[in-house]
Amino acid sequence: MQSCLNPMVCDIGVHASMLKHTHSLSGFFNESAALLRLSLPIIVTQLATQGMNFVDTSMAGQVSATDLAAIAVGASLWYPISLLLRGVLMALTPLTAHHRGSGQQQQINHELGQGLWLAMAGSLLAILFLQQSEGIMAYMQVAPEVAPIATQYLQALAFGVPGIALFYSLNSFCEGMGNTRAPMLFSLLGLAVNIPANYLLINGKFGLPALGAVGCGWATSIVYWLMSLMMGLYIARHHEYRQFLSRSVLQFKASQAWAQFKLGLPIGMNIFICGSIFAIIALLIGKLGANNIASHQIALNFSGLMYMVPLSLSFGITIRVGHALGQGNAALAKLRSYSGIALTLAFSCISSASIVLFREQIARIYTQDPLVAAGAASLIIFAACYQLSDAIQTATNGVLRGYKDTKLPMFISGMAYWGLALPVGYTLGLTDKVVDAMGAAGFWVGIIVGLTAAAIMMSLRLRAMLSKQQAQPLQAELGFA
Structure with missing residues (x-):
């Protein structure tokens, strides 16, 4: 190494390097704090939504095993469609953030x-699909004592689909405006109303008919109509938002609607692909016996609960990056991208360690059966293994949505889940082609392979996109709020 010929110049260079490093760390911590403030209400919103599903399942299970099975079958048909609808309507978030x-x-x-x-067009299509549920269940050879209840449950749910779609749209609008607290409050209120509504309609209190599992469908419909109404009134009376509810808001613009749909469809397909793969795996594992099914369901339910945090952070990243790009500030968008990914990774490290340390205690929360608990604890280890790769692909996907890049991530998810995770899982879990059939564990290995591939491909896509942006001094953009 050459010695410095001018000590003053060297001191200035060292000081500048230290200052740059300090500013970079300051920028990261400032951005992480801002992202957490924005994303925390989203996390609560997602957990509240999941809470409604938990309430439906647990309260229906108190009636009979048949009612519980009807909820499970009905949810397996509705959940992927709701994910697709939610994803399409999420296009409003980055568009609003940009504008x-x-x-x-x-x-x-x-x-x-x-x-x-x-939202209205999507809800009509979803209702048409739900009206075909009886034929779909007959084709799937659902047990005859379960199918009629599941069909009535979905028909009751169909009544609330327009309210659900409307809430999704208004939620996306508020998130795009940087307001994540209002959806959180209305979601918590919806959860609070859902519990007594379920109780009244399931058990037939105060002169109401006892509807069992079907009552859950009606309760969900009523709650979402209430939530969408409250959200609409909130926006209409908000001092900043009410200007967006003028008469012109209902003017249909085919080209703009088509552009929004083209942006949202890949987002919806991406989420649909991720959600539906687990439903398919659950059906395939159904061949392995009750204990395996129960163990898998426990591990899947807990990992899904943990996933709400990186998923919510990715929504926050989309908003932050979209807002920076709308300002024409590419350097700030880049900082927000990397800071968001780093923060999500930090959480995944904590969650992964917690899962490994407390896997047995986690399993016992769900069941006291020693065989099921032991099986669940062994599968939960796999969930810990994919926390890092899942965090990377989820956060990176959030960044790409902020850049309005949704088509290629959709294909990446399709290849990772359907091209790798499912074939690898099926081969390892149910065949002896590579090793002796591993059962449920084989499918979880497939999930790890798929998520790792998705993380790598998403990261390469983001790197290619950021390389196209004009390089700007990062330090010049560290004065953001």
Whole structure:
């Protein structure tokens, strides 16, 4: 190494390097704090939504095993469709964030209107699908004592689909405006109302008919209509948002609606692919006996609960990155991208360690059966193994949504889940082609392989996208709020 010929120049260089490093760390911590403030209400919202599903399942299970089975079958048909609908309507979030960042208020009005039109169109298609549930269950050879109850449950749920779609759209609008607290509060209120509504309609209190599992469908419909109504009134009376509910908001603009749909469909398909793969795996594991099914379900339920945090952080990353890009600040968007991914990774390290340390205690929360608990504890280890790769692919996907890049991530998810996770899982779990059939564990190995591949491909896509952005000094953009 050459010695420095000018000590003053060397001192200045060292000081500048230290200052740059200090500013970079300061920028990361500032951005992480801002992302947490934005994402914490989203996390609570997601947990509240999951809480409604838990309430439906647990309260129906108190009636009879048949009612519980009807909820499970009905949810398996509705859940993937709801994910697709939610994803399509999520396009409103990055669009609103971009227009908000660039100060294009009129464009926000137009985008909100097209989002509402898409919500109504999507809800009609979802209702048509649910009306075919009886034929679908007959084709799937669902048990005859379960199918009629599941069909009635879905028909009751169909009544609330427009309210669900409307809430999704208004939720996406608020998130795009950087307001994640209002959806959180209304989701918590919905959860609070869902519990007594279920109790009254399931058990037939105060002169109401005892509907069993079907009552859960009606309760969910009523709650979501209430939530969408409250959200609409909130926006209509908000001093900043009410300007977006002028008469022109309902003006249909085919080209703009189509552009929003093209942005949202890959998001919806991406989420649909991720959600539906677990439903398929559950059906395949159904051949392995009751204990294996129960153990798998426990591990899947807990890992799904843990996934709500990185998923919510990815929504926050989309908003932060979209807002920076709307301002024309590519360097700030890059900082927010890397900070968001790093924060999500930090959480995944904590969750992974916690899962390994407390896997047996986690399993006992769900069951006292020693065989099922032991099986669940062994499968939960696999969930710990994919926390890092899942965090990377989820956070990176959130960044790419902020850049309005949704098509290639959709294909990446398809290849990772359907091209790798499912074939590898099936081969290892149910065949002896590579090793002796591993049972449920084989499918979890497949999930790890798929998520790792998705993380690598998403990261390469993000790197390629960021390389196209003009390089700007990162330090110049560290004064953001």
